[in-house]
Amino acid sequence: MDYDYLIVGQGIAGSVIGLQLLEQNKKCLFIDEKIWNSPSRISNGIVNPVTGQKYVKTWLFDELFQVAKPFYKRLEQLFGVNLYHETSITKLFSTALEANEFDSRIADLKYVDFLESAIPNLDDRLKGAFKGKIKNVFWINTALLIDETRKYLRKNNLFIEEILDYSLIKKTDYNRFIYKENTFNKIIFCEGAKGTNNPYFPNLPFVLAKGELMSVQFNHKFGNEIIQKNGILSPYGNGKFKFGSTNSWTDLTPNPTYAGKQELINKLEQITDLPFEICEHFAAIRPTTKDRRPFLGESEIEKNIFILNGLGTKGVSLAPYFSNMLIEFMEKRTTILPIVNWNRFEKKSIKL
Ligand SMILES: Cc1cc2nc3c(=O)[nH]c(=O)nc-3n(C[C@H](O)[C@H](O)[C@H](O)COP(=O)(O)OP(=O)(O)OC[C@H]3O[C@@H](n4cnc5c(N)ncnc54)[C@H](O)[C@@H]3O)c2cc1C
Incomplete structure (x- = not known):
């Protein structure tokens, strides 16, 4: 069979970019091993607009949110299941200092939609002298997302259950890739932490x-x-x-x-x-990285081999937006944001 894409790995990264490509009518084949408790399946699946001890807005939050929310809602329609859950986070602080840090951020008008100080009717079985609330949070049932994606791919004969053997990837004379009995225009590696062994992207600065x-x-x-x-x-x-x-x-x-x-x-x-x-x-x-930014881009060893990895602790929020970016690059050769290009570490001029 001839395909546009081979997608290696069906965690959050592979599922999201693959489903986006299918939405664009690209012919894709996915490869992964038997369902297991990958980070993507065990994750809390939370998308949190304000993170860290200083309570600052998550990097690129507005952009990420704008793409992620409608994407996950479309998947709910496609699979007929409930994946997307809007909620808020109740923060329990142990000290007045932590609570003050939170309250000082509330004073910033940019945070009015995201942070709230007093929480009425808080469950009295929760410990913590000081409380705050983060709003506009959602979580995705990631185990269901992975399992439903797998079911959908199997039903449409788009899935092979095995670990890809790199040594079996060959090139045809007309610049396509052959893997076993199938041919592909492009390959995308979405292997999570196992990407540390990928010969097309050697020495990536993962900090797993x-x-x-x-x-x-x-x-x-x-x-x-x-x-x-x-x-x-x-x-x-x-x-x-x-x-x-x-x-x-x-x-x-x-x-x-x-x-x-x-x-x-x-x-x-x-x-x-x-x-x-x-x-x-x-x-x-x-799959966390040295500078906590993802790895996107094309191999310097073999053209038309791409990577989407390094989603770290934020796969659910990052995957839809950066999948879009990588697809635009693969299809139209638009530019990839330099600080997420996998080869940024060699380009000293890029401020990390
Ligand atoms: C405890 C915990 C809690 C988390 N909570 C959150 C959270 O609340 N919100 C959030 O956004 N993120 C969270 N994360 C992070 C999130 O889980 C990751 O960002 C995300 O799972 C990364 O997805 P991935 O697809 O890149 O990698 P993976 O989930 O590792 O998927 C990679 C897939 O590739 C397959 N694969 C690898 N090599 C091959 C090969 N050669 N052939 C075939 N298949 C291959 C693997 O089998 C695997 O299925 C959490 C992580 C952990 C561990």
């Missing part, structure tokens, strides 16, 4: 970060809001919550650890005294 997260259940009905203190407790249906996460740059093994679980339990106990049942405990490696 393992994250552990657990799903929990309470014998108490919290609302539908996300609760954040030194961890994030986010509802994901059926009365269950995800609670995460940890960060490790040294242990990059894929398995959940005892230490990780203890850290999460300690953090959750600082949010509430209520007993909870741990339903599942996950670990995955985030």
Whole structure:
């Protein structure tokens, strides 16, 4: 079969760019292994407009939001499932200093749609002397997104379940790629943390970060809001919550650890005294990068081989916007924002 694109990896990056290409009537074939608890599947799926300890607006938030929201809403229509959930984040502060930092940001008019100080009717089972609210937040049920995308691709014969073997990619005389029995105009690598081994994009400055997260259940009905203190407790249906996460740059093994679980339990106990049942405990490696910006662009080793990776801790918000940007580049040779071009590290003139 002849295809326009081969998409390697069907996490958030591969799913989003592939579905956008299908929306543009491109012929795509996707390749990934059997469904597993990839970072994309275990993620809280949160898109948060204001992040960090200084509560500043997320990098490029307005642009990202404008593309992400309608895109995920279109996917809901396509799959006939509920993926997109609007919500807010209740912030619990341990100290007056943290609360003051938050309140001083509220004074900035740019934040009027995003931050609120007093929270009336807050659940009295939550610990924290000071509270604030982040508005205009949404979360995506990413496990459902990955599973529904896989189902859709299979139904339309657009999916092969296997790990791609780089050595089997060959070139035809007329500048197409052959992989096994199929040919392609272009290949896009969306391999997440496994992209560290990709021979077409060697030595990418990934700074991978393992994250552990657990799903929990309470014998108490919290609302539908996300609760954040030194961890994030986010509802994901059926009365269950995800609670995460940890960060490790040294242990990059894929398995959940005892230490990780203890850290999460300690953090959750600082949010509430209520007993909870741990339903599942996950670990995955985030494809984070040296300067926390994604990797987009074309290989310098082989033309028409592209990358969409380095989505780090923000795959859900970044993927729709940067997929659009990469598609424009692949189809029309428009420019890629220099600070997300994967080869930016060699170009010393670019201010990171
Ligand atoms: C605990 C935790 C919580 C998180 N919470 C959030 C959150 O709230 N909001 C947010 O936006 N982000 C969150 N993230 C980050 C988010 O999960 C990542 O940004 C995102 O999953 C990256 O997606 P990806 O598609 O690039 O990578 P991945 O999810 O790793 O997907 C890559 C896919 O490529 C496949 N693959 C790799 N190599 C090959 C090959 N050679 N052949 C075939 N297939 C291959 C893999 O099997 C995998 O399915 C969280 C991450 C973690 C770990």
